[in-house]
Amino acid sequence: MSATAKRSKITRRDFARRSSIAVAAGMIAPLPLHATLPASHERLAMYQQQSARGVVCMICPNECTLKDGEVSDCRNRVARRSKLYTMAFGNPCAANVDPMEKKPMFHFLPGSSVFSIATAGCNFACLNCQNWTISQTSPDKTKNYDMPPDDVVAHALAAGSKSIAYTYSEPVTFYEYVYETSRVAHEKGLRNIMVSNGYINKEPLKDLCRHIDGANIDLKSFSDSTYLKLTGGKLQPVLDALGVYRDEGVWLEITNLIVPGWTDKPDEIREMCRWLHDNGFADTPLHFSRFQPQYKLEHLSPTPVKILETAVKIAHDEGIKFVYMGNVPGSGHDDTFCPSCGKKLIDRSGFRIVTDEIRNGRCGCGAVIPGVWS
Secondary structure, X not given: OOOOOOOXXXXXXXXXXXXXXXXXXXXXXXXXXXXXXXXXXXXEOOOEEEEOOEEEEOOOOOOOEEOOOOEOOOOOEEEEOOEEEEOXXXXXXEEEXXXXXXXXXXXXXXXXXXXEEEOOOOXXXXXXXXXXXXXXXXHHHOOEOOOOHHHHHHHHHHOOOOEEEEOOOOHHHHHHHHHHHHHHHHHOOOEEEEEEOOOOOHXXXXXXXXXXXXXXXXXXXXXXXXXXXXXXXXXXXXXXXXXXXXXXXXXXXEEEEEOOXXXXXXXXXXXXXXXXXXXXXXXXXEEEEXXXXXXXXXOOOOOXXXXXXXXXXXHHHOOOOOEEEEOOXXXXXXXXXXXXXXXXXXXXXXXXXXXXXOEOOEOOOOOEOOOEOO
16 A cells, blocks of 8 residues: 555554454454554654764664664664654554463463554564564555554553453564553553564663563573574573663563473573572573474474473473473473472463462462562
């Protein structure tokens, strides 16, 4: 659709009505409204600096250096008149009401709904991306909502959600939109969640953490060479980001997708779990997720469940207290158990909470269960 395409807005009442219907039907699909990029959707980018070679984006470790007219690797920052602008502000290409467990966040307001948004773009180029149709493109090529930060918050409140999640693509790349929306959300009593690859520089992350309450970070691998080949990024900046989230008091959960032939080596899984334990993440929920063939790795088979079970055992052996298995319905590894007495505290069926026996953040035996429970 051309840039002159007519854009439409969705009323709060209409969005709440559509969202409730979608949730009841188990639908998660976005509701695209327009495919134009009004000038109002561009904003002067935060964290930029001048260099002899052009303007440098300092948001993430890619640190793209752009001359006028050039677009960043994440596809939503552009250089104009020697300044950097974000093209992703108030124009999400996806907006849905999701269960919190879908993020996955198992120790953060379990059973609650979360209003989820994304714009096009990503600073990685993962071969296995499940949302590649929006992550590997730019905001001027997707059908978008017209939804500035105040409207995002209003829609979240109208839908009865307690939180807003910045998810689906990579929220680091629509940093300014996340920053402003999360600030407004806090003013209205909503919490904010990042579902991210964690590829962000320390200074902008520390600034953002003032408005972020929870995060699920994809730790793609524990091998720098695998990171480069699979995602185009590096391992160390992600490990650094985990430390920042921890130190800034953001509730953190970690997902590790086990891709056959790529990230399924037991020795590397053990090394990762040992690092997590030794660096203060023993209480951090770790989600091992099953890979399904897609995008540029369609030729691979789904992850054998046995490998996932091995990963779960390794994590427990290395002292990780809360270990989960994703994308394997009925595995029994999506429930929460007390690490002290072994009692099942949260019984899950898919994204649904069957029972929750955590009271005031504790098991009946008195053990503290880390998380955000109320």
